[in-house]
Structures are given as C-alpha cells and as structure tokens.
Amino acid sequence: MLHENYLKVLYIDLSAQKVRVARREDLYPYLGGAGAATVLLSETIDYSKGVFDPGQPIVFAIGPLSTIFPAVTKAVAMFRSPLTGNLGESHAGGRIALAMRYAGYDALVITGRAAQPVYLYIDSNEVRFKPAQTLWGLGAEETGRLLRDIEPGRGHRSIMRIGPAGENLVRYANVNIETYRHFGRLGLGAAFGAKMLKGIYISGDADVAIRNFPEYNRVYVQVYKRVTETSLMEKYHDLGTPENVLPLNALGALPTRNFQEGQFEAAEAISGEAFAQNDLMRKLSCSGCPIGCIHIALLRHQFGKGYEFESSFVGYDYELIYALGAFLSIGGRAEILHLIHRLDDQGLDAIATGVTLGWATEAMQKGLISSKELGAKLAFGEVEGYLRAIDVIATGRSELARALAEGAQAAAGRYGGREFAAFLGGNAAAGYHTGYANLLGQMIGARHSHLDNAGYAIDQKAGELSDEEIVQGLIREEEERCVLTSLCICLFARKVYDRPTIRTALKSIGIAVTDGDLDRLGQDIYRLKVRIKKRCGFDYSSLRAPGRLLETPSMRGALTAERLDGLVRLFNRELEKIEAPGGAA
Amino acid sequence: MPKILQALGMAKCIGCYSCMLACARYNYRSYSPKHSAMQVKTQGGIQGRFVADICRACVDAPCVRACPADALVQRRGGGALLVKEKCIGCEQCVPACPVQVVYWDGIQRTPIVCRHCGLCVVYCPHGCLEMAVTS
Numbered sequence: 146m147l148h149e150n151y152l153k154v155l156y157i158d159l160s161a162q163k164v165r166v167a168r169r170e171d172l173y174p175y176l177g178g179a180g181a182a183t184v185l186l187s188e189t190i191d192y193s194k195g196v197f198d199p200g201q202p203i204v205f206a207i208g209p210l211s212t213i214f215p216a217v218t219k220a221v222a223m224f225r226s227p228l229t230g231n232l233g234e235s236h237a238g239g240r241i242a243l244a245m246r247y248a249g250y251d252a253l254v255i256t257g258r259a260a261q262p263v264y265l266y267i268d269s270n271e272v273r274f275k276p277a278q279t280l281w282g283l284g285a286e287e288t289g290r291l292l293r294d295i296e297p298g299r300g301h302r303s304i305m306r307i308g309p310a311g312e313n314l315v316r317y318a319n320v321n322i323e324t325y326r327h328f329g330r331l332g333l334g335a336a337f338g339a340k341m342l343k344g345i346y347i348s349g350d351a352d353v354a355i356r357n358f359p360e361y362n363r364v365y366v367q368v369y370k371r372v373t374e375t376s377l378m379e380k381y382h383d384l385g386t387p388e389n390v391l392p393l394n395a396l397g398a399l400p401t402r403n404f405q406e407g408q409f410e411a412a413e414a415i416s417g418e419a420f421a422q423n424d425l426m427r428k429l430s431c432s433g434c435p436i437g438c439i440h441i442a443l444l445r446h447q448f449g450k451g452y453e454f455e456s457s458f459v460g461y462d463y464e465l466i467y468a469l470g471a472f473l474s475i476g477g478r479a480e481i482l483h484l485i486h487r488l489d490d491q492g493l494d495a496i497a498t499g500v501t502l503g504w505a506t507e508a509m510q511k512g513l514i515s516s517k518e519l520g521a522k523l524a525f526g527e528v529e530g531y532l533r534a535i536d537v538i539a540t541g542r543s544e545l546a547r548a549l550a551e552g553a554q555a556a557a558g559r560y561g562g563r564e565f566a567a568f569l570g571g572n573a574a575a576g577y578h579t580g581y582a583n584l585l586g587q588m589i590g591a592r593h594s595h596l597d598n599a600g601y602a603i604d605q606k607a608g609e610l611s612d613e614e615i616v617q618g619l620i621r622e623e624e625e626r627c628v629l630t631s632l633c634i635c636l637f638a639r640k641v642y643d644r645p646t647i648r649t650a651l652k653s654i655g656i657a658v659t660d661g662d663l664d665r666l667g668q669d670i671y672r673l674k675v676r677i678k679k680r681c682g683f684d685y686s687s688l689r690a691p692g693r694l695l696e697t698p699s700m701r702g703a704l705t706a707e708r709l710d711g712l713v714r715l716f717n718r719e720l721e722k723i724e725a726p727g728g729a730a
Numbered sequence: 731m732p733k734i735l736q737a738l739g740m741a742k743c744i745g746c747y748s749c750m751l752a753c754a755r756y757n758y759r760s761y762s763p764k765h766s767a768m769q770v771k772t773q774g775g776i777q778g779r780f781v782a783d784i785c786r787a788c789v790d791a792p793c794v795r796a797c798p799a800d801a802l803v804q805r806r807g808g809g810a811l812l813v814k815e816k817c818i819g820c821e822q823c824v825p826a827c828p829v830q831v832v833y834w835d836g837i838q839r840t841p842i843v844c845r846h847c848g849l850c851v852v853y854c855p856h857g858c859l860e861m862a863v864t865s
Binding site for chain 2: 212213215243247289290293300301323325349350351352353354355358362369373427428429430431432433434437
C-alpha cells in the first residue's frame with residue numbers, strides 16, 4: 146500500500162465464497178508486481194496437482210509506482226500455466242492497475258472453483274460473488290458490454306472476462322481486459338474457465354493523499370517530460386509495434402508460412418505504415434500513460450449487395466500481424482483484422498493460435514490430419530478456413546480441434562510433425578527469427594516469451610557474439626526485467642525508467658532503495674521463478690528447438706543444433722551457479 | 731477576462747488520464763484521478779468515444795447560488811471559486827450543478843469544483859483541451 150510498509154492482499158476462495166485480507170509486511174521488500182506475485186504463487190501453487198485443479202491459484206499484483214507515475218500501468222498475473230504446466234505469467238494494462246490501486250489492493254489471490262459460473266465484483270468496500278450462468282458461452286465483447294451495463298460502479302472500472310475458449314479450457318485462452326488488452330500467451334483464460342470464473346469487475350473508488358507533494362511532483366513532471374518530450378518512446382505512439390514488420394522482413398527475420406521462410410512477399414501490404422495510412426482509426430492509452438500505443442483499426446466489411454456494410458474496431462500490433470499474417474501467408478490487412486476480431490471475441494491468444502494454425506496447415510498438406518476431422522479446410526493464404534478453425538478450436542467441436550486446443554506442440558506429439566511445430570520451451574514462438582539468442586532466450590525465459598530477456602535484441606547487436614555473451618546477456622536482461630516488472634513498469638518504457646529514475650521515483654513516495662538492493666531483488670525473483678518451474682517439472686537441460694527453426698535461415702544465417710545444444714549446456718552451468726546456496730549470478 | 735477550460739478536441743483523446751492526474755495532484759494533493767474537478771470517461775466502453783465532464787463556467791452559477799455559507803463565490807470569467815474555511819459541508823452545491831460536475835470530497839468534506847487553472851490543459855499530450863475567453 147502506498148505510504149505503508151506492507152502489501153495488502155485479498156484472498157478469494159471461489160469454492161467457499163469467502164474472502165480474507167492480509168497485510169503482508171514480509172512482501173514489502175519485493176516491491177510488488179512480478180516479485181510479490183512470484184512469492185504468492187510459490188506459497189499457494191500445488192505441485193502435486195494438475196493445472197486445472199481447483200486448488201491452483203491465480204494471482205494478480207500491482208506495484209508501488211502503479212498509475213502514479215507515467216507508463217506504470219501494468220498488472221502482473223501469475224498462475225500455473227495450462228499451456229506449459231509450469232510458471233504462468235502474463236502482464237496487461239488497460240485500467241486494471243488504476244482499479245486495483247483505488248479498490249485498495251496490491252494483490253489478489255484467487256483459489257477454488259465455483260459450483261456455477263460466477264463473476265467477481267470488487268471495490269473498496271466489498272467483494273461479491275455474482276451469478277454468471279447467463280454470461281457463460283458469450284463472447285468477450287458482449288460479456289464486457291453486459292458487465293459494464295449491469296454494474297454501474299462509482300470508480301474507475303476494469304473488466305476482465307473470458308470468451309468461449311477459456312470456458313472450454315483451450316490451453317492458450319486469454320483473459321480480455323478493456324476490450325483491447327489481454328493477459329495473453331500462457332492460458333490464464335483457461336485457468337479462469339477451470340474455476341468457473343467468467344470475469345472480474347474491479348471498481349477503484351477510494352482515494353490516497355500525496356504525502357510529499359514537492360518531491361513527488363518534481364519527479365512526476367521529470368518522468369512525464371521524458372515520456373512525452375524525448376524520443377525514448379516515440380515509436381510506440383507513432384506507428385506502434387507494427388513498425389517492426391518492414392525492418393524484420395528486410396533482415397529475413399519475419400517468420401513466414403509456418404517458419405518455412407524469413408521473408409514475406411506481402412510485407413509492404415501488411416506493414417505498420419500500410420495499416421496506419423489506410424486503416425488506423427484512433428490510438429488509445431492505458432490509464433496513466435500519455436503514450437497511446439494501442440492502435441485501433443476500422444474494419445469495414447460488406448455483408449450484402451447494395452452498399453450494406455458493418456464496421457468493427459479492431460486493435461492490432463506487430464505480433465498479431467506476424468502470427469495471423471505472414472505466418473499464415475495472409476497478405477490482406479482486412480483479412481488479418483477479421484482474424485484478430487474473431488479470435489479476440491472467442492478469447493484466444495493470437496500468437497499461439499496463429500502458430501498452431503500454421504502447423505495444422507502444413508500437417509494437413511502432408512496428410513497428417515484431415516480437413517474432415519477438423520471441420521475446416523486449411524491452406525496458406527486462405528482466410529475462410531482459418532476463421533472457421535478459430536471457432537472450431539475455441540468450442541472444441543472435434544477431437545482434432547481439442548488436440549489443437551492444447552497447442553501445436555502437443556498436437557504434433559499425437560499426429561506427428563514435431564519438427565515444424567514452432568513452439569519453444571512449450572510456448573508458441575514469437576515473431577523474430579534473429580538467431581541463437583532469440584531461440585535460447587525463448588526456451589529458457591520464465592514465460593518462454595521474447596519479453597522475458599529480449600534475445601532478439603541481443604542478436605541484433607553488431608558483430609559476432611560468443612556463447613558466453615549470449616548466455617550472460619540473456620540472464621542479466623531477465624534479472625533486470627524482474628525488477629521492472631516488480632514495479633509494473635510497462636516494458637515499452639524501459640528506457641525511460643533507468644536506475645536513477647527508478648530510485649528517485651521510489652524515494653519520492655518514501656521507499657529508499659539502492660542499486661544493490663534492486664540487483665539482489667532481480668536475482669532473487671529470477672531464482673525463485675526457476676525454482677518454481679523446476680518443481681513443476683520443467684527440465685532446462687533437455688531443451689531443444691524444432692528442426693524447422695534451425696533449418697530456415699535466420700537474420701544471422703543458418704543455425705545448427707550443435708551450437709544451440711552448447712548454449713543450453715552453458716546456460717545450465719550458469720544456472721547451477723545461480724541456484725547454489727548463497728550464489729549470485 | 732480570465733479564461734475558462736474548454737474540451738473541444740475530445741475526438742483526439744487517447745484516455746491517458748494525464749489531465750485528471752494533474753488536477754488531482756496540484757489542486758487536491760491526491761494521487762487519484764477520481765479527485766479531479768474534470769472527469770474524462772468513455773461513452774459505451776472503450777470502443778466508444780471519450781468525453782470530458784467539465785465545469786461549463788456559468789456566469790451566474792447555480793452552485794454559487796445554492797451555497798448557504800458563501801463558501802462558493804462567483805469567478806470572474808465564469809464558474810465558482812471555493813473559500814474552504816467557509817464551507818460547512820452541506821453538499822447542496824453538488825445537486826445544484828445542472829451538468830453534475832461539482833463532485834464531493836468525502837475526506838475533506840468540501841466540494842471539488844474546477845478553478846479553471848488550466849493545469850489539465852498543460853498535461854494533455856494530444857491537444858484535446860484548451861483555455862479560452864468566451865464572450
């Protein structure tokens with residue numbers, strides 16, 4: 146809590162429909178966010194039970210700087226991932242941090258399973274378990290609309306909800322938040338579904354007085370100016386993340402047609418520039434961030450003769466353009482927007498869905514699976530089949546659909562074609578084929594995301610990189626990001642929040658830390674995440690990349706399994722040092 | 731004539747809330763955007779448009795007329811100014827506002843009324859707000 150030496154944690158038991166509040170002074174040194182959530186997860190996770198066991202927790206946490214400094218807008222979710230079976234971690238913005246802060250909670254820990262579908266209502270005075278049978282089966286968009294109407298709320302509201310994919314336990318189902326943001330990638334939506342939890346409505350209606358106005362205001366203004374008046378974050382507002390399409394394509398690092406190539410002939414047509422010039426309708430922000438990186442396109446669709454049009458507003462980003470565009474050989478912007486819109490409403494993760502459909506397309510070409518079994522005919526570049534497949538997977542209508550709902554890697558384990566299932570460390574590969582640091586980074590990262598340690602950025606440094614440089618670079622970056630995400634700073638603002646800025650911001654609200662403290666915090670959180678992953682059964686020593694990702698030349702040319710194996714071995718040696726008693730990296 | 735706040739560019743709003751944060755911070759020493767005299771909100775959820783509930787700077791302000799303690803005085807150029815020490819906490823100014831932009835500070839037990847200071851304008855990164863003189 147602001148100006149207090151504890152974190153206020155709300156424990157919610159969906160089975161008993163009871164709540165409990167704890168003031169945790171012991172969590173205070175972890176600051177909040179990823180650090181506090183990792184500790185709370187480690188206390189409540191049941192290593193002996195499956196991912197959908199009612200006892201498994203879902204944790205949300207914000208940090209001390211959340212929403213009171215520019216671009217500190219994220220909330221961290223931690224859970225046992227239905228996709229990987231180990232540590233699940235997702236971050237999302239929107240209004241959740243604002244709503245949590247003024248509802249008065251630093252963290253939520255949700256356990257149990259409701260007997261009937263419910264949604265949670267949380268504000269500063271009460272927590273209510275409300276029936277959601279009527280909402281069960283509805284898409285994410287309509288569910289959000291109804292919750293907004295049903296609950297007028299006095300405060301700033303955040304509305305989390307799942308679509309049919311989460312209800313049907315698709316292992317990469319998302320939690321949608323504020324329509325255009327998501328807790329994505331690792332299946333938080335399925336974790337909600339397993340708890341019969343359709344959504345969480347949080348209304349932030351309390352208030353917190355500033356203690357040291359001159360100091361706080363001075364630092365706020367300084368950070369605000371760095372965000373809005375320097376070039377540190379400009380690209381995120383301008384074209385947004387889709388500005389990466391053309392540069393990555395030029396480097397041969399844009400995975401195309403299920404990673405068969407690193408360049409897409411239609412990259413120009415689906416570039417950030419093309420979207421901005423032709424389809425961009427407006428930009429939006431998360432509450433408390435003056436950047437406005439959320440790019441919304443107008444999808445205009447003719448549904449009948451005689452100028453009959455329907456319109457939808459669809460959010461787009463680089464990873465979506467990669468996974469549903471180049472990866473599936475879809476070269477039309479409207480078609481990509483259509484796919485995004487459909488899977489958003491079903492509550493599916495875009496990267497995992499695109500990567501899984503890419504595998505399924507090739508598996509179908511090779512005769513490993515059939516269109517009849519799936520209920521959809523898949524071919525690269527054919528949007529209709531993909532739209533149908535999204536519905537089929539979200540609703541689990543066939544045995545094959547249910548296999549695809551576990552991701553390409555699991556489906557390949559059953560039908561064959563592992564070598565072209567583009568999963569790394571159990572998660573779908575992100576849209577960067579830059580080289581070894583990217584592959585290794587996603588394999589070893591806590592959430593197997595490019596965001597864990599930014600291997601793609603290490604690959605893009607000039608000159609040859611030694612194995613030592615790659616491994617050390619990845620570990621150092623992941624530790625530093627453990628600090629940033631414990632403060633819930635948006636990673637787009639990572640250059641704004643250098644160490645001096647972090648220290649002065651914390652000091653202005655009465656938290657004194659040294660760089661040494663922050664270094665140790667990053668190392669501690671990293672070590673704890675590794676321990677949780679291992680106890681869940683994750684094996685760092687046997688990591689391999691699918692053959693396709695080595696054969697298709699990357700930005701740094703062809704990659705060999707031998708060197709990657711050597712990197713995995715070197716990483717494991719470093720990990721031993723980190724895990725040794727009293728051992729720091 | 732003193733200027734008043736206008737929100738004519740709300741179609742450009744990205745919903746960052748920097749305006750409300752500035753008002754709450756400078757005028758009320760609060761971290762919370764709820765504690766701001768101007769409120770940005772969505773109409774029809776985030777897919778709808780952002781609108782700003784702002785003081786319309788009445789020249790013969792109903793909130794001033796409703797105050798039995800002369801704690802709200804007519805501001806030159808329009809709107810009202812609060813004389814905090816005179817406020818008896820009766821809340822009669824809140825329902826008196828025809829556009830419902832007099833908010834209530836439950837902790838201080840005083841109304842939150844726009845001073846038309848222009849700080850929200852300074853912190854808007856998208857040019858949605860401005861200070862203008864009206865006839």
